[in-house]
Amino acid sequence: MTIDELEVLWSKAISEVLGEQIGGNELNILSRQTFDSIRRVQIYETYRLRAQRAVQVKETFIHTSNPFVLAQRSDLSISNRTWIVYLATYFGKSNKSHWELFNRASFRQDQTLIKIEEILAELDNYFNYLLSFEFFEGCSFSNHRKYTAKKLTGYKGLFRSMEYFVNHINSYSPDNEIEFHDMYLTSQKIPNFGRLGGFDFTSALVKCRLNVKEPMSMYANHSTGPLDGLKLLLKFTNNNTSKASQIQLSLDLMDWFINNSKIFMAGQVLEDAICNWQKNTSRYIRYTG
Numbered sequence: 067m068t069i070d071e072l073e074v075l076w077s078k079a080i081s082e083v084l085g086e087q088i089g090g091n092e093l094n095i096l097s098r099q100t101f102d103s104i105r106r107v108q109i110y111e112t113y114r115l116r117a118q119r120a121v122q123v124k125e126t127f128i129h130t131s132n133p134f135v136l137a138q139r140s141d142l143s144i145s146n147r148t149w150i151v152y153l154a155t156y157f158g159k160s161n162k163s164h165w166e167l168f169n170r171a172s173f174r175q176d177q178t179l180i181k182i183e184e185i186l187a188e189l190d191n192y193f194n195y196l197l198s199f200e201f202f203e204g205c206s207f208s209n210h211r212k213y214t215a216k217k218l219t220g221y222k223g224l225f226r227s228m229e230y231f232v233n234h235i236n237s238y239s240p241d242n243e244i245e246f247h248d249m250y251l252t253s254q255k256i257p258n259f260g261r262l263g264g265f266d267f268t269s270a271l272v273k274c275r276l277n278v279k280e281p282m283s284m285y286a287n288h289s290t291g292p293l294d295g296l297k298l299l300l301k302f303t304n305n306n307t308s309k310a311s312q313i314q315l316s317l318d319l320m321d322w323f324i325n326n327s328k329i330f331m332a333g334q335v336l337e338d339a340i341c342n343w344q345k346n347t348s349r350y351i352r353y354t355g
Contacts, residue, residue, distance in 0.1 A: 067101070067104065067329075068101075069094070069097050069098055069101050070097075072097040072100050072101055073093055073094060073097040075097075075323075075326070075327060076093060076096055076097055076100070077093060078326070079319060079322045079323065079326070080093075080299070080303065082322065083315070083318045083319060083322055084299065084300070084303040084305055084315075085303070085305075086302075086303035086304055086305070087303070088299065088302040088303060089302070091348055092302060092347045092348065094350075095343060095346070095347055095348065095349070095350050096339065096340075096343045096347075098350045099338075099339040099340075099342045099343045099350075099353075100335065100336075100339040102339070102342070102352060102353065103334070103335040103336075103338040103339040103342070104329060104335055106338070107273060107330060107331045107334065107335060108330075109134075110134060110138075110273040110274065113132065113134045113135045113138055113274075114138045114274075114275070116130060116132075116135045117130060117135050117136070117138035117139045117140070118138075118140075120135070120139060121139055121140050121141050126177070127139070127142075127173075127178075127179040128173060128177040128178075128179070131165070131169060131172075131173070132165065133150050133151070133153065133154035133165065133168055133172075134151075134154065134270065134273070134274060136150050136172075137150040137151050137154070137270075137274045137276070138274050138275065142181075143182070143183075144239045144241075144276065144277075145182045145183075145235050145236075145239045146181055146182045146183075147274065147276060148235065148238050148239040148271070148276060149182040149185075149231070149235070150172065151267060151270045151271055151274060151276065152231050152238070152256075152267065153168050153171050153172055154168055154270065155259075155263060155266050155267040155270060156211070156214075156224070156227065156258070156259075156263075157171070157207055157208070157211065158207055158208020158209070158210050158211045158266075159208050160205065160206040160207060160208050161206075161208075161209070162205075162206045163204065163205040163206050166204075166205050167201075167202070167205045167207070170196075170201060170205075171196065171201075174195075180192065180195075182232075182235065185232060186232060186235070189228075189229065189232060193218075193225055193228075196218060196224075196225075197218060201218060201224075202216040202217075202218075210262060210263075210266060211263070214258055215258075222257075222258065224258075226257050226258075227256060227257040227258045227259070230255075230256060230257050231256055234255075237252055238252070238253070238271075239276075239277075240277045240278070241277070242277060243277045243278065243279055244277065244278060244279065245278075245279055246268060246272065246278055246279050246280060246281040246282065247281070247282070247283070249268045249271060249278045250264050250265060250268045250281075250285070251264075253265075253267045253268050261285075261288055261289075262289075265285055268281075269281070269331065269334050272331065273331065280330070280331055280332070280333070281331070281333035281334060282320070282324070282333065283316075283317070283320060283333055284316045284317075284319070284320050284333050284334075284336050284337040284340075285333065285337060286312070286313065286316040286337055286340075287313055287316075289337070289341070291340075291341030291342075291344060291345075292316065292336075292337045292340045292341045292344075293309070293312050293313075294341075294344045295340035295341055295343050295344035296312040296313075296315045296316055296340060297312050298343075298344050298347060299315065299340070300312065300315060316336075319336060320332065320333060320336065323336060
């Protein structure tokens with residue numbers, strides 16, 4: 067969709083849901099942020115095509131080390147692909163060190179992939195390998211994971227989270243398609259994840275086609291950014307700005323866009339766009355994460 071088409075879509079949505087309109091500039095910025103959010107979802111289709119080509123020409127796994135390309139390679143088992151999504155979610159992509167932490171956890175120093183089957187067979191050997199060098203040296207988590215402890219052992223350490231995930235790998239690698247909300251709730255049980263980690267993980271499973279359906283909600287209830295954005299929409303349209311009204315608006319907008327658009331992952335797109343829009347409603351700022 068173009069930005070102009072998104073402006074028309076948002077104008078109709080706001081008019082029909084809220085009975086008013088927001089300013090032309092604010093509407094344009096909201097549409098631009100939505101356009102960016104859609105593109106961040108669409109990139110997974112590009113990753114899928116890269117994965118398909120890699121399988122066809124039998125490229126080594128290190129040549130498709132981007133986790134969301136790797137997680138869509140059909141020459142890996144579903145459990146391997148789910149493990150890759152877990153690692154990508156746990157570390158995220160850092161502005162400073164990019165995917166380096168993911169690579170350290172996924173590949174040996176000879177650049178061969180450490181598969182989940184090996185980890186399941188000898189978890190202690192895997193942990194000892196990660197302990198054999200300064201795992202976190204010179205690296206950072208992504209912004210979403212910035213409060214995660216940079217430690218391997220202990221209650222808040224990486225190993226406790228990994229051990230839980232490995233022991234419950236079947237719960238996160240469904241053979242048949244399941245509802246987003248069911249996986250979202252299950253994912254929150256992963257140590258060091260919580261709501262945000264669970265949402266990011268579950269969303270990535272959807273986009274990597276790993277048997278999870280699209281979300282039917284914006285999941286804005288416990289997120290400051292989108293709630294602030296929803297409050298601004300209510301304020302700009304002279305509506306009640308209470309917390310209850312913000313949550314109801316998230317439901318109403320989600321319902322409207324599902325019925326009036328073909329936006330894939332509409333829940334994540336709307337949540338992401340509104341969150342970024344509220345940071346500056348009068349000037350477009352491009353966000354990359």
